[in-house]
Amino acid sequence: MNRSFKIYVYPHRRNDPFANVLLPVGSEPGGNYASESYFKKVLMSSYFITKDPTKADLFFLPFAIASLRHDPRIGVGGIKDFIKDYILNISQKYPYWNRTGGADHFYVACHSVGRSAMDKANEVKFNAIQVVCSSTYFHPGYIAHKDACMPQIWPRKGVLPNLSSSNRKKLAFFAGKINSPVREKLLQVWRNDTEIFAHYGRLTTPYADELLGSKFCLHVKGYEVNTARIADSLYYGCVPVIIADYYDLPFADVLNWKSFSINVATLDIPLLKKILKRFSFEEYLMLQRNALKVRKHFQWHLSPVDYDAFYMVMYELWLRRSSVRLPLNAFVHPN
Incomplete structure (x- = not known):
């Protein structure tokens, strides 16, 4: 995985009106839903990223559900339309989504609203890989062999404590x-x-x-x-x-x-x-x-450590990558 796994992230500029939800957060992530921000921030600076989409195993949809939720222009009620418009935009601008109907794409979300955020973008829900904290196979929108669970982790710094069980009363x-x-x-x-x-x-x-x-x-x-x-x-x-x-x-x-x-x-x-x-x-x-x-x-680390939460999520994605790739010249882009 470390040698060959490559991910392409749809590019967005810092002057994009929604750069705050499409680019990594500037500060260190915190709070109950930090897993989403940690993963994105670490991924974007990792050696798994490729700028050549022809070499990519998977494509990352970089919208941040937690940021969309708090953006006053969007809010919880506007997330579904934002995702629908985002998918329409990349499917018209790039050929990669249309080759597989999004099956080689993924997004991450830790807040529970991430699952319902796809209600107006069924191709994301049923085709793309959903890496979510609220991973329950009781709901039909989550498909265990296709989607993956990301642990919800409260950020902590420092060395893991050395513990004993003698005082656990x-x-x-x-x-x-x-x-x-x-x-x-x-x-x-x-x-x-x-x-x-x-x-x-x-x-x-x-x-x-x-x-x-x-x-x-x-x-x-x-x-x-x-x-x-x-x-x-x-x-x-x-x-x-x-x-x-x-x-x-x-x-x-x-x-x-x-x-x-x-x-x-x-x-x-x-x-x-x-x-x-x-x-x-x-x-x-x-x-x-x-x-x-x-x-x-x-455990999350801004500089990832072998076998930490970042590498574990990456391995889950590695297991879900497809070995079948459609050549770009087989796809005819709509006018």
Whole structure:
């Protein structure tokens, strides 16, 4: 992959009226949806980029959903029309989209609005590769073997902490907004438990301390299947417990999730304590050791590091590239 994988990015100038959504952000990405900006910023300065489209394996559609969402000229309500117009523009200006109907193109989006943003551009939804955080195969617009999951990661700097499990006194921990029936059920059953700490609203203790003090950390479906809690758990050496049905987990083509996490069906929330206590201390330690091994895959760096989140996403794209290329001279551009 490193030797031969090439990506062409549709070019845009800095004086483009929408340069703010088509070019990488100038500042360092931050916040819950930083994965989208990190990937784009690192990709654009990487050796995977080619300026020769005839050498490209894939074509990157560089619009930033997070930036479109906050642009007062567009906003959430105008994103669908912006994407529709963008695809129409590149299909008329360049021959590459039309050769495959967009099948060798991809875009990235971490905010959930990214999926609905394609509602007026069905060729993007059904042909192009969608690299999204809200990767659920419950919705027909996401096709697991074609599309890929990008992990939602809160940016953190510095060396990964060296952790031990000796001071983890809580069995499990969750904190977050109650914005889904799944979270409502979790709070209903476990709110007053002495071993499973299920909390909503503002914490009175540091979030990091709660993760460091718990054996298992609960990733519970909210408005979407994805949150940054999996990456948070791994960063602090807490074994993730995934309570989000139909979640196409990040890097599932590569990682054996059963070796470092536990998946609990939403219907089994009342059995959560029983399920977690089935694991012996030795089995738990094995899960935690494996969690510490894979957490390097859930880190962003502005200068990418081997096997970090950037390279993992690139490998997912590499797996989805097509080996069939149509020659440019086989395509007749419309007048």
